[in-house]
Amino acid sequence: MDEFQFIDSIKQKYYKQPSVIKGIGDDAAILRHTDEDTIVAMDTMVDEIHFSKKTTEPFHIGYRVLAANISDIAAMGGKPTSYLVSIAIPESSTLEQLHEIYEGMRALADCFQMDLIGGDTVSSNVLTITVTVIGTVKKDRVRYRSDAKIGDVIFVTGTLGDAACGLDVLLNERENLNKYTYMIERHRMPMPRVTFANACQTISRLSLNDISDGISSEANEIANASKVCLNINYEAIPKHHLLQEFSKEKVEQWVLSGGEDFELVGTVAKSNWDQLVTIAEQTNTKVTKIGTVEEDPTGNGVVLLSKENQTTVLNKSGYTHLRG
Numbered sequence: 001m002d003e004f005q006f007i008d009s010i011k012q013k014y015y016k017q018p019s020v021i022k023g024i025g026d027d028a029a030i031l032r033h034t035d036e037d038t039i040v041a042m043d044t045m046v047d048e049i050h051f052s053k054k055t056t057e058p059f060h061i062g063y064r065v066l067a068a069n070i071s072d073i074a075a076m077g078g079k080p081t082s083y084l085v086s087i088a089i090p091e092s093s094t095l096e097q098l099h100e101i102y103e104g105m106r107a108l109a110d111c112f113q114m115d116l117i118g119g120d121t122v123s124s125n126v127l128t129i130t131v132t133v134i135g136t137v138k139k140d141r142v143r144y145r146s147d148a149k150i151g152d153v154i155f156v157t158g159t160l161g162d163a164a165c166g167l168d169v170l171l172n173e174r175e176n177l178n179k180y181t182y183m184i185e186r187h188r189m190p191m192p193r194v195t196f197a198n199a200c201q202t203i204s205r206l207s208l209n210d211i212s213d214g215i216s217s218e219a220n221e222i223a224n225a226s227k228v229c230l231n232i233n234y235e236a237i238p239k240h241h242l243l244q245e246f247s248k249e250k251v252e253q254w255v256l257s258g259g260e261d262f263e264l265v266g267t268v269a270k271s272n273w274d275q276l277v278t279i280a281e282q283t284n285t286k287v288t289k290i291g292t293v294e295e296d297p298t299g300n301g302v303v304l305l306s307k308e309n310q311t312t313v314l315n316k317s318g319y320t321h322l323r324g
């Protein structure tokens, strides 16, 4: 199969979204959105950085890369509608593996009625997949990191540290993997929090960020953008009971800096907290209060972590690709 036959083989037979005027097959795609703002985000995954043979089947590679992208749309409060895929393929990849990658993306895309509308295919030494995701949002319901205000409740969805635990279990080839199935699933097939984020439309102001690098990073991103202090209580951060068998140090590292849970961290006015809890119940989403937004006297933004009755500054300690 050559490049052009490959593109033909991954092309959808029809498009679900009325916004797709032109999808795959010309020099570019054409979209038409009338009433809403368009959200555009991009994330790349690279072999041996974001996945490896030890951790992921081709299906999961596709699923995860799209999930990471959709998660950014959720974090802006939007609805994902379409995506483009750039794939750099090494000689060692088989056609079957490539189709499984696309099957993984399609499986998640179908959950949100998303269309594959374009991309690029090249050969390379390292399997690299870049997705551009497109979504829509009502213009007065965009969720900026800069919208946290003093007095807000800080919340997170789901439990934190699960994906990092699953990754650790896979990388260290522990025996009795069945015991860790839930954590492995959380690493391989994270479900971005679109339904919850969209159901929050009745609330006029939220700040939101999705947890890809680790909450220590994303909480700092909100604090810096909003120039406030996020005071977080470590004990209040929800942790899955399966983490109990691991050392306190490991759990702390996974919870604060593990990343890739693709949960949401955000802040909401105290007066809207009950409403948020109701939305969480209606959308089957676990939501937990983990702290309060306070004034930052320096004006730069800071995150404080209270743990065992001690309060320290929580610096960004999540995943980073470049150091120094």
Ligand SMILES: Nc1ncnc2c1ncn2[C@@H]1O[C@H](COP(=O)(O)OP(=O)(O)O)[C@@H](O)[C@H]1O
Binding pocket: 042, 043, 072, 212, 213
């Ligand atoms: N190489 C790049 N060129 C241009 N913009 C970039 C690049 N890398 C990241 N960005 C932008 O920087 C911001 C932060 O990116 P990132 O930390 O990857 O966000 P996220 O964790 O939500 O994926 C985003 O607006 C992103 O589009």
Ligand SMILES: Cc1ncc(C[n+]2csc(CCOP(=O)(O)OP(=O)(O)O)c2C)c(N)n1
Binding pocket: 043, 044, 048, 049, 050, 051, 052, 055, 068, 167, 212, 213, 258, 259, 260, 319, 321
């Ligand atoms: C084989 C393997 N090793 C390590 C990791 C852990 N890891 C790789 S990248 C990353 C952070 C998230 O990726 P990034 O490219 O920073 O995504 P973004 O923040 O842009 O959404 C983590 C936790 C992994 N997923 N797979």
Ligand SMILES: [Mg+2]
Binding pocket: 042, 043
């Ligand atoms: Mg990114």
Ligand SMILES: [Mg+2]
Binding pocket: 071, 072, 075, 209, 210, 211, 212
């Ligand atoms: Mg993000």
Ligand SMILES: [Mg+2]
Binding pocket: 212, 213, 319, 320
């Ligand atoms: Mg990152």
